[in-house]
Amino acid sequence: MTRGAEVIVIGAGVVGITCALALQGAGCAVTVLDRKGVAAEASAGNAGAFAFADVIPLATPGIMHKAPKWLLDPLGPLSVPPGYAAQIAPWMVRFWWASWRDRYDRALAAQAALMRLSAEALDTLIAETGARALVRDEGQLQLYEGQRAYEASLPGWETRAAHGIAFRLLDRPEAIAEIQPGLSPRFTHAGFTPGWRNVTDPTQWVAHLADVFRARGGRIEIAEVRALRQDGETVVLDCADGNRRADRAVICAGAWSHHLARTLGDRIPLETERGYNTTLPAGAFDLRTHLTFPDHGFVVSRIGQGVRVGGAVELGGLKRPPNWRRAVVLLDKARGFLPGLRTEGGTQWMGFRPSLPDSLPVIGPAPCADRVTYAFGHGHLGLTQSAGTAALVAALVSGAVPRIDLSPYAATRF
Ligand SMILES: Cc1cc2nc3c(=O)[nH]c(=O)nc-3n(C[C@H](O)[C@H](O)[C@H](O)COP(=O)(O)OP(=O)(O)OC[C@H]3O[C@@H](n4cnc5c(N)ncnc54)[C@H](O)[C@@H]3O)c2cc1C
Numbered sequence: 433m434t435r436g437a438e439v440i441v442i443g444a445g446v447v448g449i450t451c452a453l454a455l456q457g458a459g460c461a462v463t464v465l466d467r468k469g470v471a472a473e474a475s476a477g478n479a480g481a482f483a484f485a486d487v488i489p490l491a492t493p494g495i496m497h498k499a500p501k502w503l504l505d506p507l508g509p510l511s512v513p514p515g516y517a518a519q520i521a522p523w524m525v526r527f528w529w530a531s532w533r534d535r536y537d538r539a540l541a542a543q544a545a546l547m548r549l550s551a552e553a554l555d556t557l558i559a560e561t562g563a564r565a566l567v568r569d570e571g572q573l574q575l576y577e578g579q580r581a582y583e584a585s586l587p588g589w590e591t592r593a594a595h596g597i598a599f600r601l602l603d604r605p606e607a608i609a610e611i612q613p614g615l616s617p618r619f620t621h622a623g624f625t626p627g628w629r630n631v632t633d634p635t636q637w638v639a640h641l642a643d644v645f646r647a648r649g650g651r652i653e654i655a656e657v658r659a660l661r662q663d664g665e666t667v668v669l670d671c672a673d674g675n676r677r678a679d680r681a682v683i684c685a686g687a688w689s690h691h692l693a694r695t696l697g698d699r700i701p702l703e704t705e706r707g708y709n710t711t712l713p714a715g716a717f718d719l720r721t722h723l724t725f726p727d728h729g730f731v732v733s734r735i736g737q738g739v740r741v742g743g744a745v746e747l748g749g750l751k752r753p754p755n756w757r758r759a760v761v762l763l764d765k766a767r768g769f770l771p772g773l774r775t776e777g778g779t780q781w782m783g784f785r786p787s788l789p790d791s792l793p794v795i796g797p798a799p800c801a802d803r804v805t806y807a808f809g810h811g812h813l814g815l816t817q818s819a820g821t822a823a824l825v826a827a828l829v830s831g832a833v834p835r836i837d838l839s840p841y842a843a844t845r846f
């Protein structure tokens with residue numbers, strides 16, 4: 433690629449904006465298009481974690497024995513609205529395939545490689561964009577109720593150890609309280625991951641990166657892209673307000689990316705794992721670290737001066753209205769787990785995680801259009817993996833050698 437090539441990035445979420453900055457750094461003239469604006473969807477209200485310890489794909493061997501139990505509770509950590517069950521079935525079958533031992537092992541290795549790259553790339557991004565004040569290094573506690581739940585978690589900790597993730601296992605409530613006072617004594621055991629990082633606020637994080645991008649000459653425009661096609665040496669984007677052309681295009685449209693890929697002839701099994709949370713105002717709780725309740729499918733994190741409580745997975749597609757009962761249930765649970773939590777005055781939110789069945793994103797060239805690059809489908813880890821993804825996209829577009837093997841993330845793997 434020649435320096436100064438014009439690149440259009442579709443999507444101004446955390447993945448699109450971080451990719452845009454990296455492409456700019458590689459010498460491209462970059463325009464970002466988004467139908468709504470900067471951080472308008474999943475990147476706005478997430479839990480704000482750089483969850484580098486979360487290398488284990490969701491489709492673990494044996495998951496299909498546990499899933500039916502979770503699905504029985506319509507407000508539990510995993511749910512499928514009855515009207516969406518038939519539509520999600522093919523994705524669930526792929527999810528089940530992904531949980532077979534050999535596929536799981538490959539996905540785990542790929543996830544760990546992208547995490548390592550992303551952790552390194554994040555350090556560079558923070559330094560180059562002056563973003564240090566927007567990151568908290570307070571680690572994460574994963575909390576377990578009783579010996580049995582703790583023992584069930586140990587294989588996961590062994591897996592993390594095998595991938596070089598630092599942690600401390602705690603087997604007394606007093607040891608947990610030294611890191612986070614005020615938890616219910618039902619949490620007797622925990623794992624603490626000191627390398628876990630959080631942004632102070634995910635919306636501000638993306639807004640800051642967008643400001644830096646603009647200050648360096650990047651353009652962000654409101655436009656809805658309806659279709660793409662490659663025309664010789666250029667990519668033509670059919671937008672609601674007319675056509676645009678560029679030397680290259682990058683699709684970072686989150687949970688809507690498969691609609692655009694489809695216009696190029698690709699069928700990508702992207703679905704959305706909808707998640708819910710409530711952000712409580714300043715003074716809600718003296719939170720000292722990111723809390724994860726793995727057996728209940730939700731987390732508690734510090735956002736700005738307040739506290740965000742949420743998570744859960746609802747495989748409900750892009751069109752159904754939110755079921756706010758889900759946010760309420762999580763908050764009720766959190767009140768029991770953090771007895772001093774003040775739950776009044778909160779703001780509810782629902783977001784669309786863009787998820788592929790094997791928990792890995794798609795990063796790589798579109799199979800039928802080599803001037804279009806895909807960078808979407810990061811599921812629960814879009815913020816976490818944004819800097820690594822951006823480094824890979826910049827390498828791909830500029831003709832450099834990507835720092836990790838990209839075959840596990842190829843669009844052709846399905
Ligand atoms: C409850 C919850 C908690 C989460 N917590 C974390 C966390 O702690 N850490 C973490 O790493 N991840 C977390 N995630 C996941 C994370 O939020 C997502 O993976 C990430 O935000 C995806 O970023 P994105 O840029 O790919 O997509 P998005 O942020 O959804 O951005 C996509 C953009 O594309 C635009 N777009 C779509 N179609 C078009 C079109 N046709 N034309 C123009 N524009 C278009 C949209 O308007 C949107 O702005 C969480 C998600 C949820 C729901």
